Amino acid sequence: MTNLRERQKESRRRKILQAAREQLVANGFEATTIETIAEEAEVSAVTVYNYYGTKTGLLLALVSESDSILLERMQELLKAPPDTIEETFSAFAEVIRRHALSFLTKAVWRQVIAASIIEGDSQFGRSYAQLDRELARQLTKILEKLRERGGVSANTDLDVLGDCLFQLQNARFLQFVSSNDMTNEAVDRYLREDIEALLSAYPG
Amino acid sequence: MTNLRERQKESRRRKILQAAREQLVANGFEATTIETIAEEAEVSAVTVYNYYGTKTGLLLALVSESDSILLERMQELLKAPPDTIEETFSAFAEVIRRHALSFLTKAVWRQVIAASIIEGDSQFGRSYAQLDRELARQLTKILEKLRERGGVSANTDLDVLGDCLFQLQNARFLQFVSSNDMTNEAVDRYLREDIEALLSAYPG
DNA sequence: AAAAAACTTTTATGTGACTAAAAATTCATA
């Protein structure tokens, strides 16, 4: 049984995150202040600080809230894994992009990424890094399934492959959110070109 | 002939950047204020703002100062290109890392990267992105030389390969500066594993 | 129902980024 106090805390937590998200999407990071978030969430600004420490801490906490949803979506992909590395990579990346844009705007994602770099070893920064590791792990798992069907060479270290393809995906994701007119389809083309170039590079 | 006024401006510009660099390296980004930089550079704080706009603008301007040196170093690598993709990639990345650490600390580089993401389309942000493009271009050129000696498959798009290997390098560089105890050698091992996994992945 | 514990709010304060405008200085020029 959760007592009243805990439920109140949870409720405030939720209201703060919801207010934050609304304002971030509507007005961007700079224009969203702790003060206005607190107001909409019907708490004092100091409470927001007590809960999340800093403005960027709040931002990263907000993102980590959506982690479980993303991991679930990825789980679905694992259940129906594609037939080639190319398709795997493309599908994996698309799940991430779609989830990202369903949750926040490109402009806010830039702030998220910047914050995760700077606050890398704060409480919420760590949970962001944790998600990255889990995603890379999932990609590796999908590649393992693919190998069972002969889609990946037998003597490739899939932990390494999964990790470094994830890094590449991340880099392209950053380009995606850094340019307001880069479409989903455009990134997909890039990623397919990337895979093709990488897999064909070995001489002989 | 440059008149006195222009020379003074240039001198102030230099002194500001020098003071900024000294303090950033010694005390980090947060502890370095425009005020203390201005003091050491013997100008007023307002002048610093007139020259560089914002604190992160100053940071990116400082970095772009070192661009020409890095590109020169890379030029040397192009003159003596390695014999395999693996060695090429490893050497390319090492030039960047060495140059980076000879100029600023890991902690400051995190701020630089974060700033470049957020201020992507400001004056100095653009020049940072420009450097990235040139570096990717140089990697492509080295790969072209490598192909002449049979080190890369004939039907690979080297523009794409250069670009996406550069992205991967960037991702690993970020990991490097994000962890204070990650050594140069450790990154090198990672990069070699990456290349090996990628080039071996194609089935058949 | 009173006392204690756990929070939240209020209040006060500091700091540093950033800006606008007036005043002062220095260089260029006639």
Added chain:
DNA sequence: TATGAATTTTTAGTCACATAAAAGTTTTTT
């Protein structure tokens, strides 16, 4: 060498992040 132009400095102020401590409120415990 006086006048005008360019630039810097001074001054004054705003804004938002962040923190500390006191005061107030609500839940929990006894």
